[in-house]
Amino acid sequence: MLIRLSKNAFVRQYGDFTYILERIKNYDVVMKDAEVFMRWISRYPEEIDAIVKNIISVYAGADSNEICSDFIDFIGNLESNGVVVTGRTVEELARRDISFSYDVDNPKTMDTHRISPAERTMDEIPADLLASYFKENPTIFTLQIDITQACTERCIHCYIPEYTPTFLPLARIKKVIDELREQGGVTLSISGGECMLHPDFKEIVRYAREKDLIVGILSNLTLCDEAMVEFLRETECTVQVSLYSMNPETHDRITKHKGSFDKTKAAIEMLRKANVPCRISCPTMKPNYKDYLNVLAYARSLRMDAQTDFVIMGKMNCDTSNLACRLNLEETKSILEDIVFKSVPVNSEYFDPLKKDDMRSDEDWAKDKVCGACVDSVCLDATGQYYPCAAFGGIKLGDCYEHDLKWIWNKSPETLRIRSVTGECFKKCIHCKDRDYCSVCMCRNFNETGDMFTPAQHFCDVARLNHEVVDERFAKFAKRTSKNTDL
Ligand SMILES: C[S@@+](CC[C@H](N)C(=O)[O-])C[C@H]1O[C@@H](n2cnc3c(N)ncnc32)[C@H](O)[C@@H]1O
Ligand code: SF4
Numbered sequence: 001m002l003i004r005l006s007k008n009a010f011v012r013q014y015g016d017f018t019y020i021l022e023r024i025k026n027y028d029v030v031m032k033d034a035e036v037f038m039r040w041i042s043r044y045p046e047e048i049d050a051i052v053k054n055i056i057s058v059y060a061g062a063d064s065n066e067i068c069s070d071f072i073d074f075i076g077n078l079e080s081n082g083v084v085v086t087g088r089t090v091e092e093l094a095r096r097d098i099s100f101s102y103d104v105d106n107p108k109t110m111d112t113h114r115i116s117p118a119e120r121t122m123d124e125i126p127a128d129l130l131a132s133y134f135k136e137n138p139t140i141f142t143l144q145i146d147i148t149q150a151c152t153e154r155c156i157h158c159y160i161p162e163y164t165p166t167f168l169p170l171a172r173i174k175k176v177i178d179e180l181r182e183q184g185g186v187t188l189s190i191s192g193g194e195c196m197l198h199p200d201f202k203e204i205v206r207y208a209r210e211k212d213l214i215v216g217i218l219s220n221l222t223l224c225d226e227a228m229v230e231f232l233r234e235t236e237c238t239v240q241v242s243l244y245s246m247n248p249e250t251h252d253r254i255t256k257h258k259g260s261f262d263k264t265k266a267a268i269e270m271l272r273k274a275n276v277p278c279r280i281s282c283p284t285m286k287p288n289y290k291d292y293l294n295v296l297a298y299a300r301s302l303r304m305d306a307q308t309d310f311v312i313m314g315k316m317n318c319d320t321s322n323l324a325c326r327l328n329l330e331e332t333k334s335i336l337e338d339i340v341f342k343s344v345p346v347n348s349e350y351f352d353p354l355k356k357d358d359m360r361s362d363e364d365w366a367k368d369k370v371c372g373a374c375v376d377s378v379c380l381d382a383t384g385q386y387y388p389c390a391a392f393g394g395i396k397l398g399d400c401y402e403h404d405l406k407w408i409w410n411k412s413p414e415t416l417r418i419r420s421v422t423g424e425c426f427k428k429c430i431h432c433k434d435r436d437y438c439s440v441c442m443c444r445n446f447n448e449t450g451d452m453f454t455p456a457q458h459f460c461d462v463a464r465l466n467h468e469v470v471d472e473r474f475a476k477f478a479k480r481t482s483k484n485t486d487l
């Protein structure tokens with residue numbers, strides 16, 4: 001009997017911990033002391049008997065029947081979660097290796113731009129053990145590379161200050177990908193600008209896939225033709241695209257690119273037909289206020305994931321002129337009501353009303369990190385500068401022409417500074433009554449106020465509104481429950 005890893009399964013070893021991820025069934029797990037069982041399971045078919053012999057040779061002196069039966073249970077569990085395939089022939093393995101399909105009821109498509117084993121809390125492993133491992137050994141899981149600053153669009157809200165035709169050279173990108181893999185990275189997000197403008201876009205994707213990385217593409221899809229769709233299907237990429245409205249004029253007014261709606265929509269539908277996993281993001285601003293309702297309905301008709309988001313940040317160079325398109329508080333409140341009362345999906349978990357039962361004390365909050373910037377992820381821009389997270393380009397961690405990723409991650413003083421940030425640094429936030437209804441964020445603070453620990457009043461007002469709307473929902477719920485009890 002043969003066994004190999006499924007094409008959608010990815011395995012990384014971090015110290016004694018084995019991280020396994022399967023992205024069709026949206027399954028991931030961290031195991032302790034599973035390295036020997038996983039050691040001979042690769043992308044290439046291997047005889048199960050041969051693997052068992054190898055394992056027995058490692059545990060010399062142990063009961064070989066017990067090892068064999070443990071291993072069979074182990075791979076049975078992996079197979080039921082889609083991590084491995086077994087079969088008598090290579091063809092049978094290929095037949096049993098499932099691909100993503102919109103026509104099958106998949107669990108929600110995994111957001112491959114946000115993978116972080118450090119956040120797992122597994123039954124098998126005490127959560128604090130895993131947390132303390134990653135605390136002592138900060139591990140980079142996701143790298144975003146903005147391979148170019150050039151773009152086909154000029155979106156009114158965009159945080160990128162200028163769209164000069166700067167392209168990070170292929171050789172440098174390959175070197176960085178090698179370094180990411182050496183550091184145990186799982187995901188490469190390729191963004192821009194418009195990444196498909198890079199002359200070596202396909203070679204970059206191919207190389208990252210050869211290195212067994214999950215590749216996520218952030219694109220406006222205006223350059224995505226049939227050949228590109230076929231390429232993305234073959235290389236098993238996932239895609240995130242922005243669609244601002246179902247009204248072509250509104251979408252084009254935001255992108256300032258006539259005809260962009262038609263191109264983007266056509267590409268989304270081609271991706272759908274080719275079963276390339278795609279997620280639609282619909283940032284909401286003044287010109288497309290409430291259009292997310294139609295965009296979300298459209299996505300539903302395609303069985304595609306979609307979310308709105310109204311958190312518009314200032315530009316990376318602290319120019320706030322792009323915020324003129326941001327919703328005012330009255331408009332924002334109406335969206336919050338849709339999110340809280342009608343479960344409209346949103347690209348931020350802090351609007352989740354269930355969080356009401358999950359409040360942390362001020363002391364605990366002050367000790368914790370506020371996000372994954374420099375904790376599990378980092379970004380690289382087209383000029384070769386590393387920076388902490390998407391849109392936080394104002395803070396430079398180091399230059400990829402001078403330093404390798406290992407140095408950036410472990411030694412850069414700026415990386416260490418950002419990594420050491422905890423709630424305590426945000427003096428205004430520690431005792432704030434709206435804190436659990438807010439996404440405390442260094443980047444959006446920095447881009448708008450010039451100081452990463454000083455929040456802009458707008459975001460404080462939004463958090464207050466969010467708090468009010470959630471309280472209103474709970475008050476209504478409580479009233480309904482008490483009426484039912486009275487009956
Ligand atoms: C910078 S773009 C790069 C990828 C690609 N060009 C695109 O538009 O999807 C990535 C995402 O950031 C969003 N975005 C751009 N500027 C933003 C801002 N100021 N605040 C919040 N999101 C922003 C875009 O709408 C897009 O969804
Ligand atoms: S949001 Fe994306 S598509 Fe729009 S201008 Fe910025 S980089 Fe280009």
Ligand code: SF4
Pocket residue numbers: 426428429432433434435436438439440455459460461463464
């Ligand atoms: S509402 Fe303002 S002060 Fe309160 S946590 Fe959010 S950013 Fe901080």
